[in-house]
Amino acid sequence: MENRLPLIAANWKMHKTIGEAVSFTEDLQKETAPSVDREVVIAPPFTALDAVRRTISRPDFKLAAQNCHCEEQGAFTGEISAVMLKDAGCDYAIIGHSERRHLFGETDDMVHRKLVAVFRHGMVPILCVGETLEQREDGSTFKVVDAQVQQAVLGLNPQEARLLVIAYEPVWAIGTGKTATPGQAQEVHAFIRERYGALCDKSVANATRILYGGSVKPDNVDSLMDQPDIDGLLVGGASLEVNSFKRIVQFKTTKK
Ligand code: PGA
Secondary structure, three states, X not given: OOOOOOEEEEEOOOOXXXXXXXXXXXHHHHHOOOOOOOEEEEXXXXXXXXXXXXXXXXXXXXXXXXXXXXXXXXOOOOXXXXXXXXXXXXXXXXXOOHHHHHHOOOOHHHHHHHXXXXXXXXXXXXXXXXXXXXXXXXXXXXXXXXXXXXXXXXXXXXXXXXXXEEEEOOHHHOOOOOOOOHHHHHHHHHHHHHHHHHHOOHHXXXXXXXXXXXXXXXXXXXXXXXXXXXXXXXXXXXXXXXXXXXXHXXXXXXXX
């Protein structure tokens, strides 16, 4: 696995009050053993970041924001900057999620600027890319994903390029119950790694974690994690209940 530490992230989207977020985090820590061979990332809504940070009591649990503005401060009503997220204790920030791109009009250029801001403040971006159903059907999946990655990572230094986490999330699989088959996901992951290697450096790409997201469930987690280029998962719906997310965190793989 080229020493790529598996990363399992819960993207709660616009779900959970502070109390619900805290009791979920407490329960998950109680019901799973601390682990050195996987990392668990919780991305609660902004309002619960601080409370979840205070609840996290294990080094294998990390905190993520679901979005970030690219400017440090200013007249941007309703936005939150990377400085503020760092201050709130975030380790990661999800950038360019398809809901941000499609419902809130985020462009590749905005995604790029957000990514730079997240790195500038000592956090790691989880860059989301993925094709729509129409793009998959017209055969442009690889072209779309390639362009999204290329534009997002422009100008990263080698250290940043190595730390970056990429999440392949086919838009047609998000929240639809339609998971990409392990083979479909692996094909795109291997492509992303190869192209990322050509863009940065092969050894950097071999160390970069590429997550899969889109209708991950307890019953498909093991077969997804068995794929050689799937290094973790970004989980929406199935991360809202402790029982199902616990099973996902406890994925089993025969991969070496
Ligand atoms: P889903 O969402 O697991 O509910 O499909 C994944 C995501 O949007 O990150």
